[in-house]
Amino acid sequence: FIPSQGKKPLTDSLKRPAKFGFGRPATLQEIAAWDIDVRPDGKGLPAGQGDVKKGKLLYAQKCAICHGVDGTEKPGVKLPGNALVGDTLATSKPKTIGNYWPYATTLFDYMRRAMPYNLPGSLSNNEVYSITAYLLNANKIIKADVVLDAKNLPKIVMPAKKLFIMDDRKGGPEIK
Amino acid sequence: FIPSQGKKPLTDSLKRPAKFGFGRPATLQEIAAWDIDVRPDGKGLPAGQGDVKKGKLLYAQKCAICHGVDGTEKPGVKLPGNALVGDTLATSKPKTIGNYWPYATTLFDYMRRAMPYNLPGSLSNNEVYSITAYLLNANKIIKADVVLDAKNLPKIVMPAKKLFIMDDRKGGPEIK
Amino acid sequence: AAAVLPVQSLFADEVPAETPVLPEIADDPTKIVGPGPSPLGKRSPFEQPVRKPSDISSRTPLQDLHSTITPADLHFERHHAGIPTIDPAKHELLIHGLVDNPIKFTLADIKRFPAVTRTCFIECAGNFRTGKAEMTPQDILGLTSQSEWTGVMLSTLFNEVGVSDKAKWFLAEGSDAAIMTRTIPIAKAWDDAMIVYAQNGEAIRPEQGYPIRLLLPGFEGNMNIKWLRRIELSEEPYMTREETSKYTYPVKDKIRMFSFELDARSIITYPSYPQKVNKGWVEIRGIAWSGRGKVEKVEVSTDAGKTWQLANLQEPVLSKAHTYFRYLWDWKGEATEILSRVTDETGYLQPTLAQLAEARGVNLGGYHMNPITAWQIKNDGTVLFKPETIK
Amino acid sequence: AAAVLPVQSLFADEVPAETPVLPEIADDPTKIVGPGPSPLGKRSPFEQPVRKPSDISSRTPLQDLHSTITPADLHFERHHAGIPTIDPAKHELLIHGLVDNPIKFTLADIKRFPAVTRTCFIECAGNFRTGKAEMTPQDILGLTSQSEWTGVMLSTLFNEVGVSDKAKWFLAEGSDAAIMTRTIPIAKAWDDAMIVYAQNGEAIRPEQGYPIRLLLPGFEGNMNIKWLRRIELSEEPYMTREETSKYTYPVKDKIRMFSFELDARSIITYPSYPQKVNKGWVEIRGIAWSGRGKVEKVEVSTDAGKTWQLANLQEPVLSKAHTYFRYLWDWKGEATEILSRVTDETGYLQPTLAQLAEARGVNLGGYHMNPITAWQIKNDGTVLFKPETIK
């Protein structure tokens, strides 16, 4: 995007000090308590591990009620949650982890912060690793015997990765 | 006041027609039903008449409860309505018809439209003439035997008339 | 003797506010799914800005506002016989008198004309109280508010009825139980007067004149006739009660009437009573306005009026509109007084109370008062109003 | 085969509106004293604008609004896990990552910094529905609203923590049950990003992020993180779910991500379904906006797109803001189609749906859609939406 050149709203800039000194230093513990994000390079992934088998069980207990028994879309069935399992073809419908998620780290990050929808933040790190393993396997991305952890999760190359491009539009007359 | 020169908000002026043709002609009856104002020159005063004696009785029945038995301010008494009767000295307190109303027509106009506060519009024209006569007499402006009507009411010169001046300020640095 | 500035008993008769009830809430909002979307939003239970009602007016909580649009439900009120309930399907506007064709317009007719939107303040001409240190901006001058108004230019309707050359004034009349009337010079109709039906995007609120009110940008509130039903064009003013026995004021040995424009004025709304400031950088914030056009500049003094510094004005600066100003102040902890003063585009500088008394005499009547407002800052950061009297 | 534009089932699941109850009222309001002032105003019972809620969003009734400020209780909503209830006294914002000093700011701290007020729109990137003729502006694109926002420039806070040269992006995180996160290029922080705590003068509403939200003028709604609690500066984007599996869309054989600005767009809100027009002069009215700056011009066609005329723009025209336009049309009673198209200050002209499909392929994904909207005018004055499909 193109920042608006020099058209910034005014602030009180005449007498502005180098620092105002408001706020207080955040402690490492405070940062750690909130810093739950996971980056594509694996930064933020916690210790722990999980496997497909445990993930399948957890999925049945905690997720199936909203996302369906096996996470796939069934004609005529409207579930509270999205379909999670499909195949890896770019053209296939619906959008699922298999055909539309460019990074496996996103799956870990999202599920840990927001799922299960009715009990967000209730999964242990190991549980999230296991469910991630299960869903990646169900989407035919990893084998059934993979044990996922902070090391190998970021290395998974998602089928949809190659489809994603950054928006390069910059305004102007072009329709793009 | 000084109209803002040429700084009017835009309206759609390019294709504007001479007339839009919205609305419908108002009938004489419709105008008469709403046209209750009275001007200082007497325009708008209805037929009819009233006198101080009838006015005094009406006042006692319909007004005294809010404006006091005789319309004057009594120390320590807080009435729902303003004091209406005082003397005609410019310096005296409180502001009343006698010392602060420049036109007698205003009294007729206001009482007919807005009083009694709890039953606005309930007075007949004759009743308004009578109460006007009573209040003007109580404020020592007319004699007790005057019969008020559309002819003589506008001729009454109110004591406060000479005090009133139009604001002539036009903006600019002067504090006035 | 010290002149006592009138604090009309009716104005002062306030209804005490209800104590807000705060909800029990969870420690960690990230662990509980909250309520979903709704047809109409509500305020957070932790934020309960309210007007201060008396029996005839209610005042905008200026100290609670961070910019210049007044939320419609917090717009100040001043009624002379309460708020009429009007069926918009039945409401009509009659324009007659010195016109070629007297016409009745339905609300639907009015909405068909070319529309204009204008942001401006409306201020009651009696918007000034003083008397004690424990007063908030709402208490002192809460009878001013600002909205984005939409409607038709009055000139468009005057063009439609055809106005006689003899017409020099027009009477505007409401359909409330006071059948409120005021006379306005016709030049205002050709200038910027409007008949508005919308306020901040939506239909005008009942307290503000639903379904239509007259909007006279910069002119005293009472002239902006609410619940408008009739306009009569005339050679001369009507001298209604509200332009003679009310909204007039002593100037030396005379009584001044037909003061239309509100004089330029400003007030610091932060910090103000009962807020408290901390040592260090304090952003002084407030509003400034003029009934005669744009705010040209606002100056702030942090040394009781000895020296003055320019404040920043929030863009866009609009004509006859509340304009937000801000000034950064490094407070070292000393007791002092802070003040603001505005200069408008006509070159008028907001006066002190003493200057007003000097110009008008000590019997100042309470209408069209716009003195500089000072706040006392105590050593401990406490802020108090500085009530002034005329010696 | 005709591409079916996605009308997400969740979006379409609307709650039916309650039928308003109208009061019995007197024929002549001038004969009864009405109720007096109150702490908070209410709408006239004859005016009941409402959002249209589904289980995850609610839509602004654009066709009911006469100007560009959206009353706060009608601002559109889009939640991913409901509205958290937050105690403002406990809420803190953490800024950390590639900074010199990670700092926690209380809400009170944030309010002490120099404040700025800015009027701009917020629009959901998924703001487009079509499919049938009986659709109102609210149905088609009611996920856009505008407010006067007040808060601190994000650059002021970034200056306070000291930002490393390595930081190129920042993560913003909410404290709702979705702990919503998005990554934003750091240039936006040095440009015009804000952390806002006030909306239309008062505290920001709970649905809009109370007590603080990120404001990224012109950027898609979802990035304007509500209930903001954390910002982390980083070398690279986080590729959160909302910037990968959501808010991305097919462009030919690729999927486009990190579309920030909303493309220039306009819609006629009057006349629109289900309104009716009369023969004679009709003022066509609507709103236009661009995420890339100011609206340069709006053109209106009353002959189904054959010819285009300039509309008037309501002043002041603000950057990245809904801009009201109006165009006077003399309708002779013939059936036709009326349309509007905006050009923004970058020279971008709002495209047709066919042009979008031509540029992006027919699998248009429903995000960042801004096609010209046409209304059909029938002989009898009936107005219908013209739903288009891609051949």
Ligand code: HEC
């Ligand atoms: C009570 C219902 C419910 C339960 C139980 C639930 N989910 Fe969800 N899930 C949802 C909803 C609703 C969404 C969509 C949320 C949104 O769009 O913001 C969702 C979204 C998701 C998504 C993102 C899908 C996409 O395409 O973007 C994933 C992945 C997911 N859930 C995984 C899980 C897992 C794993 C569990 C169990 C541990 C789980 N969910 C339990 C309702 C549920």
Ligand code: HEC
């Ligand atoms: C129920 C209370 C009540 C009754 C009964 C009542 N009034 Fe009033 N009157 C008021 C109030 C209140 C006001 C002030 C209204 C305002 O300021 O808008 C007022 C104002 C007035 C004024 C204007 C005073 C001024 O200084 O501007 C006059 C004159 C007046 N009343 C006359 C009458 C007469 C005559 C009657 C009886 C026919 C009457 N009133 C009955 C309450 C009442």
Ligand SMILES: [Ca+2]
């Ligand atoms: Ca992190």
Ligand SMILES: [Ca+2]
């Ligand atoms: Ca008349």
Ligand SMILES: [Ca+2]
């Ligand atoms: Ca008023």
Ligand SMILES: [Ca+2]
């Ligand atoms: Ca400054």
Ligand SMILES: [Ca+2]
């Ligand atoms: Ca959003």
Ligand SMILES: [Ca+2]
């Ligand atoms: Ca035009």
Ligand SMILES: [Co+2]
């Ligand atoms: Co007043």
Ligand SMILES: [Co+2]
């Ligand atoms: Co969205």
